[in-house]
Amino acid sequence: MTTKKQISKPSSIGAALTVATCGLLGLSAPVASAKGQVGEWDVDTAVLFYSEADDRVQAAEPVVSATLNLEDERAWNIKFVADTLTGATPNGATPSDEIQTFTRPSGEGSYNVAAGENPLDDTFHDTRGALSTTWSAPLGRDYAYTAGAYGSIEYDYTSFGVNGSIARYLNNKNTTLNMGLSLSMDSIGPEGGIPNPLTRMPFEAGKSDDDFNKEFNASRSGPDDTKTIMDLLLGVTQVINRSTIMQFNYSLSMASGYMTDPFKILSVIDDNAGANYGGNFKDADGYNIYLYEARPDSRMKHALFWQTKHMLANGDVMDGSYRFMTDDWGITSHTLDFHYRWMLGSSYLEPHVRYYMQSEADFYKRYLTSSEYNGGSPVVTEASADYRLGELNSATLGLKWGYKLNDDQELSIRAEYMKQSSSGDSGFGKLASQDLYPDTDAFWVQVGYNF
Amino acid sequence: MMNLKHNNRAKTKLIGLSSVLIFALVTLTGCSDLGVKPWERDLLAKPEMQLITDPVDAGLDDHIYFSKEATSGGRSFGGGGCGCN
Numbered sequence: 001m002t003t004k005k006q007i008s009k010p011s012s013i014g015a016a017l018t019v020a021t022c023g024l025l026g027l028s029a030p031v032a033s034a035k036g037q038v039g040e041w042d043v044d045t046a047v048l049f050y051s052e053a054d055d056r057v058q059a060a061e062p063v064v065s066a067t068l069n070l071e072d073e074r075a076w077n078i079k080f081v082a083d084t085l086t087g088a089t090p091n092g093a094t095p096s097d098e099i100q101t102f103t104r105p106s107g108e109g110s111y112n113v114a115a116g117e118n119p120l121d122d123t124f125h126d127t128r129g130a131l132s133t134t135w136s137a138p139l140g141r142d143y144a145y146t147a148g149a150y151g152s153i154e155y156d157y158t159s160f161g162v163n164g165s166i167a168r169y170l171n172n173k174n175t176t177l178n179m180g181l182s183l184s185m186d187s188i189g190p191e192g193g194i195p196n197p198l199t200r201m202p203f204e205a206g207k208s209d210d211d212f213n214k215e216f217n218a219s220r221s222g223p224d225d226t227k228t229i230m231d232l233l234l235g236v237t238q239v240i241n242r243s244t245i246m247q248f249n250y251s252l253s254m255a256s257g258y259m260t261d262p263f264k265i266l267s268v269i270d271d272n273a274g275a276n277y278g279g280n281f282k283d284a285d286g287y288n289i290y291l292y293e294a295r296p297d298s299r300m301k302h303a304l305f306w307q308t309k310h311m312l313a314n315g316d317v318m319d320g321s322y323r324f325m326t327d328d329w330g331i332t333s334h335t336l337d338f339h340y341r342w343m344l345g346s347s348y349l350e351p352h353v354r355y356y357m358q359s360e361a362d363f364y365k366r367y368l369t370s371s372e373y374n375g376g377s378p379v380v381t382e383a384s385a386d387y388r389l390g391e392l393n394s395a396t397l398g399l400k401w402g403y404k405l406n407d408d409q410e411l412s413i414r415a416e417y418m419k420q421s422s423s424g425d426s427g428f429g430k431l432a433s434q435d436l437y438p439d440t441d442a443f444w445v446q447v448g449y450n451f
Numbered sequence: 452m453m454n455l456k457h458n459n460r461a462k463t464k465l466i467g468l469s470s471v472l473i474f475a476l477v478t479l480t481g482c483s484d485l486g487v488k489p490w491e492r493d494l495l496a497k498p499e500m501q502l503i504t505d506p507v508d509a510g511l512d513d514h515i516y517f518s519k520e521a522t523s524g525g526r527s528f529g530g531g532g533c534g535c536n
Binding site: 035044045046048050061063065079081163171172173174175180182231233237238239240241242243245247249251253301303304305307309311317319321323325329331333335339341343348356358361388389392394400412414416418420440442444446448 | 484485486487488489491492493494495497498499500502504505506507508510511512514515516519520521522524525526527528
């Protein structure tokens with residue numbers, strides 16, 4: 001005798017996927033309900049895995065963003081993001097035909113970099129938690145406002161900020177004028193303290209602990225430093241027709257305070273026609289000379305941003321944007337971004353392409369020459385070899401797949417690949433045979449579930 | 452030499468800014484009948500037609516590019532936030 005067990009079949013593959021994926025994510029499948037309902041929470045969750053080639057930065061980043069919808073179009077959002085980062089990051093020094101030794105930023109020990117290798121500081125490790133909240137509500141019939149606050153804390157860095165915006169609707173809400181203001185206060189307290197700008201990295205070898213500690217402490221200006229950032233944003237959003245909307249923003253950002261990266265250094269390269277020609281310049285102790293970088297203590301950025309979204313007759317959506325940025329560090333950048341959402345019934349595929357190019361900062365230098373070092377009294381007051389301030393192009397290709405389980409739930413997965421290429425002064429003598437501008441390859445995958 | 456470099460950079464900036472402004476103005480004013488009636492908002496109301504379709508994706512990408520490039524913000528606030536490498 002056979003007993004037939006009644007199995008309730010999932011009504012669709014989607015429902016089965018929900019159960020399976022919610023189980024994998026450790027979530028219980030919620031009852032379906034439309035998004036944006038008064039008194040209900042809309043929750044977006046995602047986990048991002050980020051990885052750079054050559055054992056550079058690796059990161060895992062979970063996000064939960066929850067919005068409570070209230071009466072009269074009021075809403076309250078709270079968002080939590082965590083970051084765990086490990087890996088190595090370029091310290092700014094040039095590769096050399098000799099092995100190179102660097103003191104760790106904390107002053108605790110040193111690390112070596114093989115000849116011909118791009119110098120990477122492999123002690124990069126951090127955990128960050130960020131919490132932000134935003135309240136949004138209408139102000140009468142023709143206005144709306146938002147008010148927000150956030151805090152971000154990591155081992156050696158904290159950031160706290162407040163922001164607000166006001167929107168004015170015109171022309172039957174076909175035109176929206178926006179004005180926003182944001183203020184952020186950041187504090188950095190790196191292990192080992194804040195290095196004095198453009199002073200030599202001390203070395204421990206051959207010295208007593210006391211002598212080295214004295215030298216190391218003398219190279220520091222204090223345990224921490226701060227900066228403040230103020231952003232102003234003015235925008236216009238215009239409905240063009242039933243299937244096209246456009247946005248145009250101008251933003252001004254003013255930062256002041258400590259903007260140097262305390263972990264970045266510059267190599268000093270001998271420019272004399274001696275035996276060392278082209279090699280790293282060495283001091284009396286036999287060690288190479290590396291200087292801590294120095295950036296200006298203020299920065300003003302202007303950015304223009306334009307975006308257009310258009311729905312085609314078949315329901316596919318094109319989303320293109322362009323951003324132009326210029327600042328008083330001498331950097332100019334252009335960013336082009338394009339998404340195409342290809343609707344496939346209850347799922348969609350969304351290819352993405354992005355191209356970014358920037359010019360170098362006025363104070364960007366891949367290295368300092370011994371004449372610029374000038375026997376310890378540098379002829380420059382600001383210098384950084386951080387490739388992110390040099391001439392740089394980034395190209396990103398991505399693809400996202402989303403599946404709508406019902407009106408309220410969506411699963412998605414996306415992958416992005418970015419290649420960054422730098423260029424600039426190619427060096428001289430022995431340095432010319434080194435790769436001064438290695439590419440950066442990064443890959444990230446994100447899994448998301450919204451309910 | 453230095454002046455020439457700065458002049459060229461200033462010219463490039465000016466051309467860039469002007470192009471964007473002119474393009475935006477032409478685009479916004481070139482259409483004779485901008486906007487829709489309240490009952491024609493069906494497509495614009497769809498989630499995929501919001502200017503930021505997925506704020507979580509946008510936030511994560513902004514954080515990556517903020518850490519890897521010298522530009523941030525534009526769409527929204529650039530802000531501070533981390534000592535990222």
